[in-house]
Amino acid sequence: MLKATQRFLTILLLIVGGLYLGYELFLYQHGRQLLPPGTYIANVDVGGISVPEAAERVNRHYLAPIVIYHRNERLQLSPQDVGFRLDMPAMLAEAEAHRDAQEYWAGFAQFVLNRSFNPFRVELKATHDRDMLLARLQSIASFLDKPPKAPQLLLGTASLQYGEDGYLTDIMASLPLVEAALYDPTQREVALVVELKPVPELSMELLQQNIAKQLESFSGVGSVFVMDLQTGEEISINGDVAISGLSILKIAIFLETYRVLDAPPNEYVQGLLVDTAVYSSNYAANLLLHVIAGADNTYEGAARLTESMRRLGLVNTFMAIPYDARPVSTRPSTYVTPANSVPDLITRPDPAMQTTAAEIGTLLSMIYYCSRNAGPLLMIYPGQITPAECQAIIDLMILNEEGNLIRFGVPEGVPVSHKHGWDFVTQGDAGIVLSPGGDFVIVEYVTDPNSSWLSHEIGFPILREIARAVYNYFNFDNPNLEDPQVRAEREALAREEAAAAAEAAAAAAQDNAVPDNAGSEGSAP
Numbered sequence: 001m002l003k004a005t006q007r008f009l010t011i012l013l014l015i016v017g018g019l020y021l022g023y024e025l026f027l028y029q030h031g032r033q034l035l036p037p038g039t040y041i042a043n044v045d046v047g048g049i050s051v052p053e054a055a056e057r058v059n060r061h062y063l064a065p066i067v068i069y070h071r072n073e074r075l076q077l078s079p080q081d082v083g084f085r086l087d088m089p090a091m092l093a094e095a096e097a098h099r100d101a102q103e104y105w106a107g108f109a110q111f112v113l114n115r116s117f118n119p120f121r122v123e124l125k126a127t128h129d130r131d132m133l134l135a136r137l138q139s140i141a142s143f144l145d146k147p148p149k150a151p152q153l154l155l156g157t158a159s160l161q162y163g164e165d166g167y168l169t170d171i172m173a174s175l176p177l178v179e180a181a182l183y184d185p186t187q188r189e190v191a192l193v194v195e196l197k198p199v200p201e202l203s204m205e206l207l208q209q210n211i212a213k214q215l216e217s218f219s220g221v222g223s224v225f226v227m228d229l230q231t232g233e234e235i236s237i238n239g240d241v242a243i244s245g246l247s248i249l250k251i252a253i254f255l256e257t258y259r260v261l262d263a264p265p266n267e268y269v270q271g272l273l274v275d276t277a278v279y280s281s282n283y284a285a286n287l288l289l290h291v292i293a294g295a296d297n298t299y300e301g302a303a304r305l306t307e308s309m310r311r312l313g314l315v316n317t318f319m320a321i322p323y324d325a326r327p328v329s330t331r332p333s334t335y336v337t338p339a340n341s342v343p344d345l346i347t348r349p350d351p352a353m354q355t356t357a358a359e360i361g362t363l364l365s366m367i368y369y370c371s372r373n374a375g376p377l378l379m380i381y382p383g384q385i386t387p388a389e390c391q392a393i394i395d396l397m398i399l400n401e402e403g404n405l406i407r408f409g410v411p412e413g414v415p416v417s418h419k420h421g422w423d424f425v426t427q428g429d430a431g432i433v434l435s436p437g438g439d440f441v442i443v444e445y446v447t448d449p450n451s452s453w454l455s456h457e458i459g460f461p462i463l464r465e466i467a468r469a470v471y472n473y474f475n476f477d478n479p480n481l482e483d484p485q486v487r488a489e490r491e492a493l494a495r496e497e498a499a500a501a502a503e504a505a506a507a508a509a510q511d512n513a514v515p516d517n518a519g520s521e522g523s524a525p
Contacts, residue, residue, distance in 0.1 A: 036099055038119035041091050042126075044185050051096060055088050061185035062086055062126065066178065069191040070144045070169065077178070082136055083129025084182055094122045128182055134175065140192070141169035150200040151476060163199035170195055204228070207473045208235040211466055218462055220425075220448030221346050225361035226470055227441040229368055229432070236358050241346060242316060242339035243445050245353030246421025247280045248360060248430045249319060254396060255367060256292045256305050258389040259381060277396045277419065280403070282323035289322055298322035299331045306335065311380060312366065314359040316340070321352035348425065348449040360430045361443040367393055368432050368439065393417075394432060404491070405429035405460060406442060408484040409467025425451060427459040429467075437475035442467060461485065 035054055037047035044061050046054035062084070065076040098120045148166035173193040181190040207226065215222035215237065223238040254273065257265070265273060269291060275284035289301025302319040309317040316339035320332050327333035334351040369375025370390035377385050394417040401407070403420025406429045410416060418431025428445035444466050446459045464484035472479040 035095055036120070039095055039098070040119065040121040041095055042086075042122065042124035042185060046095070051092055054095065055092060058086065058088065058091070058185075062124075062182075064188055066181045067189040068140070068178065069189070070140060071167065071194050073144055075140065077136065079128070079182055082133040082182070083127070085127050087125035087127075090125050091122045095120075098122075124183060126183065128179070130175075130179075133178065134171065137169070137171050137174060137178065137192070141171060145169055145194075148197040148199050150206055151202045163202075165199050166197045167194050168197055169193065202473060202476055204233050204235050204473075207470065208237065210469050210473075211235075212237055214462060214466055214469065215446075218446055218458075220446055220450070220454065222462070223347075223357040223428075223443075223445040223447070224466060225357040225441070225443040227361055227365050228474075229365060229439040229441060234361070238346075239358035239361070239443075240316075240339055240356050242337065242342075242349040242354050243347055243356060243428070243447065244350035244423060244426050245317070245319060245355050246350075246423060246426065246428060247282075247285075248419050248421040248428055248443075249317070249353050249355060250276050250280070250285050250421075251360065251363060251367075251393075251397070251419050251430065252305055252309060252317065252319075253285055253288050253292070254393045255363070255377075255385070256301075256308055257288050258393060259308070259385045260292055260294070261389075264392075273396055274399065278399050278402070280400075280419075280421070286322045286325070298325060299328060303331070309359075309363075312363070312376070314355075314363060317355040317359045317363070319353040327352075346449065347447050350423070357428075357430075357443040357445055361441045364430060364432055364441045364443070368441070397431065403429060404488065405444070405463040406431050406433065406467045408464045408487045408491075409469075409480070410435065410471045411480045411482065412487070414471075422454075422456075422459075425449060425454050427454060427456070427463065429463060433471060433474075435471060435474050436478065440470065440474055442470050460488075464488075 034048055034050055035046050039045075039047045039054075041054055041058050042062065044054075044058045046057055049057070063079055063086075065078050068075045068077050145168050146166045147168060149164040151163045170193040174190075177190045177193070181188055204226070211222075211224050211226075215224075221238060221241065223241050223243055225234065225236050225239040227234040253276065257269070257273065261269070269288075272284040272288050272291075275281040276288060286298045286301075289298040289305070290296050291301070292304050293301035299322065302322050306318040306320070309315075316337040318335045318337065320334050321327055335354075337354065339356050340349060340354060366375050366377045367390045370377040370385060371387050371394055373387045377390065378387075397417040397419055398415050400418060400420070403418075403422075405420055405427070406418050407416045410433055414436070415434040416431050417434070418429055420429040422428065426445060426447035428443070430443040431441070433440055433442060444463050446454070446462055448454045461484070468480050468484060
């Protein structure tokens, strides 16, 4: 009985197994158009499905949007928008060729077991337009990036703008990450490489841009030179353009006077120096040319000054005719220089005496460094000029409280060693500012060569605001917030009040004076 039962069960199992295998064979025969198990197209499992379904499944993976993160922002990028294309016909053809080449019974075994004895992979065949992707990333960066903001010196105001940190997308570093996501069927998210950017340091380039913008409103020509005396860094706007020497050339007279002296100036020479520096006396300046010449010959003094400037490398700086003098047949009335011989010279410099903003600025820097026992003056003129004499020149020009162009651009109490000058069409000032934030040279001119008269109401405000911008650059954390015009009006009022008080005191003293014969008249019987 037991054996009969076992025989029955065995037969039943064989019948059921045969029916199952027959059914599976039927399914396999009718499903031979399906891709074999273990078939992958572009890393997508497409085994056991039809070719159209495989195409749809692969497209569903690769044409899904890429999720892009820019810091905390989430965006989607459609692969089609960057020219992403799948070569689906080629990939499907390769999969079909593998299916068709499969041995019949081996394929049936894999079908029944739903597993592959030898998985088959079709490599991804796709392309994209890199230029389109770059353009899209640049668009994202332009919209979401926050460039760092440099400190700003706002034009014509007392306002300053401090800088801000920022962040910028590194597009070239982000590009391969996004491309990798395009070609990955599962990892469809990517974080762009966004770098933090600290606030830029205040730069001389920024200062130059500020000055250039201030000069844009001026119809003539501006010429500006600035040097950081701590670093030697400099900026120049038309700094090599020939300009009239004006009274600013008296700085060279001061240097040459001290150079020829073998001892401190006597009372007479000191008086000439003060009159020239403080009151801008042309007469006193010409008498200093006598000291330079070693004879009562202003023309010889001018010639020696010019020769000395050339020895210092200042080839565009000369004095052919002394102040308020006329040409003489025995002396040149002008000199040809690189600056004044350029075609289309944009200024009308005085033919008798000329310089450039850069050369006057360089001369001032030489005097400054000499006062600190350094620089070219001591090497070019060893034993002829001393640090003490250079310091005396700086101290002398600090006494100049006239021609308030640079001075009114800096706060009261900040020493400004300067020499101003102007004529009918040119106004300027050149000096060393000994500021808390660092010492610097500033030379500034405005000239209107197309006019016969440049009003002080036009030129002075520009020069004062430029001086304030330069001062605020060097003293950004403690800037000059006072409007130079307010400073000018306040000092003008103070001078008027001082003059009126002096006049009143003189009148009172005269009224209270006792006649010389008052005592004898009072004692007469």
